[in-house]
Amino acid sequence: MSWRRRGSVKVPTPLVLLLAGVAHAHGPPALALTDAQQRAAGVRVEHPVAMANVPQVEAYGLVLDPALVTDMGRMEGTQAAWHAAQADAVRLAGLYRDNLNASLRSLQLAQAQESETGAQARAAAATFALQWGPVAALGAQKRHALIDALSANRQLLVRAGLPGQHLADSVGPRALLDIDGVNVAARVLGSLPRTDPQLQGAAWLLAVDSAPAGLGPGAHVRVLLERAPVKGLLVPAVALLYGESGAYVYRHVGRNPGGKQQYEAAAVQLLAAMGDGWLVSGLNAADAIVVQGAGVLWSLQGISTFSAAEEEHD
Numbered sequence: 001m002s003w004r005r006r007g008s009v010k011v012p013t014p015l016v017l018l019l020a021g022v023a024h025a026h027g028p029p030a031l032a033l034t035d036a037q038q039r040a041a042g043v044r045v046e047h048p049v050a051m052a053n054v055p056q057v058e059a060y061g062l063v064l065d066p067a068l069v070t071d072m073g074r075m076e077g078t079q080a081a082w083h084a085a086q087a088d089a090v091r092l093a094g095l096y097r098d099n100l101n102a103s104l105r106s107l108q109l110a111q112a113q114e115s116e117t118g119a120q121a122r123a124a125a126a127t128f129a130l131q132w133g134p135v136a137a138l139g140a141q142k143r144h145a146l147i148d149a150l151s152a153n154r155q156l157l158v159r160a161g162l163p164g165q166h167l168a169d170s171v172g173p174r175a176l177l178d179i180d181g182v183n184v185a186a187r188v189l190g191s192l193p194r195t196d197p198q199l200q201g202a203a204w205l206l207a208v209d210s211a212p213a214g215l216g217p218g219a220h221v222r223v224l225l226e227r228a229p230v231k232g233l234l235v236p237a238v239a240l241l242y243g244e245s246g247a248y249v250y251r252h253v254g255r256n257p258g259g260k261q262q263y264e265a266a267a268v269q270l271l272a273a274m275g276d277g278w279l280v281s282g283l284n285a286a287d288a289i290v291v292q293g294a295g296v297l298w299s300l301q302g303i304s305t306f307s308a309a310e311e312e313h314d
Contacts, residue, residue: 031300041300050232056226062220089114092110132192171227171228177223186207187207241298
């Protein structure tokens with residue numbers, strides 16, 4: 001059998017003759033085929049399957065040294081000094097007001113001390129939040145529990161960064177560390193505000209419970225972060241074609257008054273790759289889409305595009 005090539009879709013000559021007159025130069029709104037033409041084209045339709053996917057993204061992990069303990073101690077120390085200065089200023093203000101052996105100078109000195117310690121406390125808190133944002137957002141009890149676990153080597157902190165990506169999209173609460181081929185579970189505490197000067201990208205702070213022996217500060221590890229779940233309809237990659245307006249599939253829309261099977265191009269949005277298919281939106285689960293023969297329909301309709309799967313295996 002001789003073959004006639006059109007774009008990247010190869011159609012046998014007898015099939016072109018059998019379907020002669022179906023194609024249109026500009027692509028009609030619907031493509032109509034008789035049952036014999038449909039069989040000759042090898043067209044097969046199926047319903048898309050509703051599924052959810054949890055995409056993973058690979059990040060670079062760095063096990064952090066316990067600087068959190070020092071930074072938190074500094075922040076709490078400045079907070080305590082500020083509170084003490086506030087109390088002393090209030091005490092001297094009361095004594096001065098009641099003429100009880102408190103001079104104006106001593107009151108002014110106490111107020112100056114309160115102002116200075118307040119500025120130091122606010123600066124320390126801002127620095128701590130910039131360096132350890134997710135920990136700063138925890139309550140005092142949870143922060144101290146984390147410090148105790150780090151001090152006792154029951155936990156490790158890991159910075160997981162995405163080079164070149166500055167917007168910290170939402171990720172799931174769990175992550176996996178690849179330690180010499182072994183997956184180790186970690187908890188995502190939250191995103192880190194400070195940008196690493198070398199990686200120049202968004203980063204998240206992870207906590208690892210019961211880390212393997214030998215994994216310590218300074219170690220570089222591979223991290224898999226989970227993106228937010230993606231829900232859509234699963235369609236085979238061979239059903240997808242690409243045109244000027246984006247991705248689309250052929251959808252069976254029933255028979256016309258003349259008894260021919262009708263197919264129309266339906267635009268879809270690609271959400272996430274999944275195995276040999278894609279999760280898409282823009283379809284309904286009740287739709288019957290062409291999963292075999294989409295390239296032939298494209299060739300007959302004259303749309304200037306190609307099937308990615310057919311190009312790959314051409």
